[in-house]
Amino acid sequence: MAKKASKKSGGTRIVPLGDKVVIKRQEAEATTAGGIVLPDSAQDKPQRGEVVSVGDGHVKRDGTRVALTVKEGDRVIFSSYAGDEIKVGDEEYLLLREGDILATY
Numbered sequence: 001m002a003k004k005a006s007k008k009s010g011g012t013r014i015v016p017l018g019d020k021v022v023i024k025r026q027e028a029e030a031t032t033a034g035g036i037v038l039p040d041s042a043q044d045k046p047q048r049g050e051v052v053s054v055g056d057g058h059v060k061r062d063g064t065r066v067a068l069t070v071k072e073g074d075r076v077i078f079s080s081y082a083g084d085e086i087k088v089g090d091e092e093y094l095l096l097r098e099g100d101i102l103a104t105y
Contacts, residue, residue, distance in 0.1 A: 014052065014086075014088060014093060014095075016053055016054060017056075018055045018057070018058070018059065019057065019058045019068060019097050019098045019099070020054075020055045020095055020097060020098075021051055021053075021055065021068065021070060021096055021097070021098055021101065022052045022053045022093050022094070022095055023049040023051055023052060023078065023093065023094045023096065024050050024052050024091070024093055025045065025046055025092065025093075025094055026050075027046070028045060028046055047077055047079070047080055048075065048076065048077050048105075049075070049076060049094065050073065050074070050075050050076070051070050051071065051072055051074045051075075052093060054070060054072060055068065058098075068098050070098060070101060075104060076102075076105070077101070077102045077103045077104075078094070078096060078100050078101050078102060079102060082094075082096045082097075082101075083095050083097070
């Protein structure tokens with residue numbers, strides 16, 4: 001059974017299916033190391049975030065299900081162009097496959 005994300009505005013929940021994971025992307029850096037303030041258009045989208053909810057796992061060829069290795073609350077690093085951006089209320093999330101996650105930290 002998939003673990004559900006906490007309630008969002010309007011009571012909407014995000015429940016990923018299978019090997020999918022919902023991630024809240026980390027905020028982009030607004031200034032450089034030297035103190036220069038970056039406009040929104042110059043900020044890179046971070047490749048880090050926190051797992052909000054996870055699907056119920058991979059289905060093997062014999063029909064058994066294997067649980068995902070990441071869990072809610074894990075901080076992860078993922079591929080640059082991985083997944084699909086989705087918006088729920090005022091919040092933006094990233095929906096991607098567990099295989100697109102490169103590491104946890």
